[in-house]
Amino acid sequence: xxxxLKFDVIKVNNYSGKLVALESCRNVPFxxxxxxxxxxxxxxxIRGHHAHKKLEQVLICVSGACDFILDNGKEKAxxxxxxxxxxxxxxxxxxxxFTNFSHDCVVMVLASExxxxxxxxxxxxxxxxxxxx
Numbered sequence: 080x081x082x083x084l085k086f087d088v089i090k091v092n093n094y095s096g097k098l099v100a101l102e103s104c105r106n107v108p109f110x111x112x113x114x115x116x117x118x119x120x121x122x123x124x125i126r127g128h129h130a131h132k133k134l135e136q137v138l139i140c141v142s143g144a145c146d147f148i149l150d151n152g153k154e155k156a157x158x159x160x161x162x163x164x165x166x167x168x169x170x171x172x173x174x175x176x177f178t179n180f181s182h183d184c185v186v187m188v189l190a191s192e193x194x195x196x197x198x199x200x201x202x203x204x205x206x207x208x209x210x211x212x
Contacts, residue, residue, distance in 0.1 A: 080151045080173055081158065084108075084137060084166040099164050101137075101189065108168060109135050109191040116141070116187040120180040127176040130200040132209075135191040137166040138177075143184030150174040152210025160186075174206050 086106055089098045103111045120126065127147075138147065144161035151173055158167055161181075166189075169175060177186070192198065200206045 080154070080156060081149050081170075082168040083158070084168050086164045086166060088164045097164075101166075107137050107166070107189055111189050111191070112193050113190040114187065115190075116185055118142075118185040120145075120184060122180055122182075123178060124180060125176050125178045128201065128203075130174045130206045130209075131171050132198050132200060133171050133192060134195075134198050135171060136169050137189040138169065139163060139166045139187045139189075141185050141187050143181035144179075145177050145181065145184050145186060146179040148176045148178070152207055172206075172209060174200075174203065 084106065086099045086101065089100065091098055101107055101111075103109070117126065138160065140160035141163045144159065147158045147160065147167060149156045149158065149169065159179075160167055200209060
């Protein structure tokens with residue numbers, strides 16, 4: 080249903096900071112076509128409420144923390160993200176919701192396709208019908 084991707088953290092020379100490089104078809108398992116980020120959510124907001132027919136995503140909590148609830152139509156899993164060196168890889172046909180946002184939460188999303196509204200399944204009962212096929 081999902082994979083946690085652990086990215087290499089690079090310490091550059093004598094600098095105190097760290098760096099993570101994200102590369103298409105290397106440590107991200109698809110060609111990246113779109114990048115966006117989400118922030119400013121309240122603690123109990125629930126985002127998502129959809130699945131994708133074709134799109135794959137890697138979600139990275141680059142600041143703060145939040146929880147993802149994933150559902151393949153048969154089972155559900157909850158994943159807590161709070162490390163910018165870990166990405167949540169979600170394939171297509173997975174219902175997703177995310178919540179429990181820390182006040183400083185920023186989620187960056189890497190997507191395998193350009194935005195296409197026709198790729199979304201926004202009704203949970205319709206999603207369950209697709210899963211049963």
